[in-house]
Amino acid sequence: MSGRRRFYVETLGCPKNQVDSDKLVGTLVADGMVAVDDAASADLVVVNTCAFIEEARQESIDVVLDLAARKADGAELVVTGCLAERYGDELAGALPEADAVAGFGVPVTLGRKASGSAVPSFDLLNLPRPAPSAPWAYVKVAEGCDKACGFCAIPSFRGPQRSRSTEQLLAEVDGLAAGGVREIVLVAQDLASYGRDQGVGERRLVPLVDAVAARVDRVRLLYLYPSHLDDALVDAICATGVPYFDLSLQHVSPPLVRRMRRWGDGERFLDRIDAIRAQAPQAAFRSSFIVGYPGETEEDHDELLAFVRAARLDWGAFFSFSREEGTYAADLDGQVPAPLVAERLAELRGLQDDITAIHRDELVGEVVDVLVDAPGVGRSHREAPEIDGVIAVPDHLEVGTIHEVRITGATGPDCEAEPLTVGAVS
Numbered sequence: 001m002s003g004r005r006r007f008y009v010e011t012l013g014c015p016k017n018q019v020d021s022d023k024l025v026g027t028l029v030a031d032g033m034v035a036v037d038d039a040a041s042a043d044l045v046v047v048n049t050c051a052f053i054e055e056a057r058q059e060s061i062d063v064v065l066d067l068a069a070r071k072a073d074g075a076e077l078v079v080t081g082c083l084a085e086r087y088g089d090e091l092a093g094a095l096p097e098a099d100a101v102a103g104f105g106v107p108v109t110l111g112r113k114a115s116g117s118a119v120p121s122f123d124l125l126n127l128p129r130p131a132p133s134a135p136w137a138y139v140k141v142a143e144g145c146d147k148a149c150g151f152c153a154i155p156s157f158r159g160p161q162r163s164r165s166t167e168q169l170l171a172e173v174d175g176l177a178a179g180g181v182r183e184i185v186l187v188a189q190d191l192a193s194y195g196r197d198q199g200v201g202e203r204r205l206v207p208l209v210d211a212v213a214a215r216v217d218r219v220r221l222l223y224l225y226p227s228h229l230d231d232a233l234v235d236a237i238c239a240t241g242v243p244y245f246d247l248s249l250q251h252v253s254p255p256l257v258r259r260m261r262r263w264g265d266g267e268r269f270l271d272r273i274d275a276i277r278a279q280a281p282q283a284a285f286r287s288s289f290i291v292g293y294p295g296e297t298e299e300d301h302d303e304l305l306a307f308v309r310a311a312r313l314d315w316g317a318f319f320s321f322s323r324e325e326g327t328y329a330a331d332l333d334g335q336v337p338a339p340l341v342a343e344r345l346a347e348l349r350g351l352q353d354d355i356t357a358i359h360r361d362e363l364v365g366e367v368v369d370v371l372v373d374a375p376g377v378g379r380s381h382r383e384a385p386e387i388d389g390v391i392a393v394p395d396h397l398e399v400g401t402i403h404e405v406r407i408t409g410a411t412g413p414d415c416e417a418e419p420l421t422v423g424a425v426s
């Protein structure tokens with residue numbers, strides 16, 4: 001290997017963190033450093049942490065300690081991401097193994113150039129990206145959140161929403177498309193509020209979706225707060241050819257949803273889902289829910305079970321409530337005992353797994369377009385990358401091409417398919 005400094009980046013947590021890591025990699029490479037797969041051979045080891053819930057925080061700390069033990073003598077260890085942002089000083093004191101602890105909201109100085117001078121600090125949200133390694137990519141449209149959901153600490157450490165400009169985003173999309181990306185996955189803490197911080201009442205997501213759809217084959221939206229899913233946005237999503245709706249519902253029982261300081265209830269959610277299915281029968285739905293929020297009664301839980309049965313979502317994720325310091329919910333009475341939460345979670349997950357498997361079985365015989373992500377792995381509009389199931393395709397289909405395939409089988413969340421044409425459709 002050359003005399004250039006080598007770096008290793010480990011990423012934990014959500015897709016939004018992956019975008020930050022990609023950009024970090026891009027900057028370090030542009031700065032003359034070389035990425036390596038093995039922490040032990042790196043001069044600089046960066047851990048991009050997650051602080052979403054207790055489990056994620058513990059995992060982040062475990063990874064930092066593990067990498068501290070594995071890194072070469074003299075290599076630098078830098079901890080960044082949400083955990084660093086949230087517990088900066090405290091974390092720096094508790095983790096003497098780390099050479100630096102740096103959040104994203106502050107100028108970050110990572111490593112030193114071969115000459116010994118520091119790499120300049122940067123703004124992670126607007127860093128250039130490295131060449132894409134897959135035919136799809138996340139694009140983060142905003143940072144922070146203006147809502148105040150009872151369980152969520154994100155606004156307290158990521159700050160209010162700051163949307164990136166449409167021009168900046170489209171330039172990033174153009175760069176990714178030029179590098180072979182065919183599917184763009186738009187993400188933010190509260191995606192449907194994109195642009196609201198840029199002008200009173202201004203809605204910018206629909207024109208952004210239209211503009212991205214004009215540049216790449218697919219655009220997919222993740223994390224839509226249900227009250228913002230209006231007709232214009234539904235029409236825009238359907239018009240992209242990827243009728244995939246990732247709704248951030250969290251719960252359906254009206255008193256509990258109010259206690260979560262959120263909008264909506266099961267009836268309204270079902271009405272919306274039914275209306276979208278009537279408009280786009282191929283639409284796929286995903287949502288996530290919190291189980292065991294303080295005050296959740298047996299009736300609330302039954303209501304959620306009934307909703308899951310009625311909504312027949314393609315994909316559903318259920319998380320146990322995590323008591324986050326400084327949030328509204330941390331001090332609420334009616335904390336639900338852990339064994340009961342585990343029981344409710346198992347019941348909901350079992351039900352949703354069955355529903356997902358039925359949906360997948362029903363697809364057998366259907367013809368869909370798949371984008372080949374990796375040898376043998378394809379996805380139609382129904383599967384978000386890294387989150388949902390996949391469609392197994394023959395290994396010879398070229399990565400980055402789109403093929404018309406017939407689904408020939410299904411096992412749990414995954415399907416398998418055979419191409420209908422010899423070449424790619426595009």
Ligand code: SF4
Binds near residue numbers: 149189190225
């Ligand atoms: S919208 Fe999402 S990020 Fe914002 S406060 Fe609610 S849960 Fe947290």
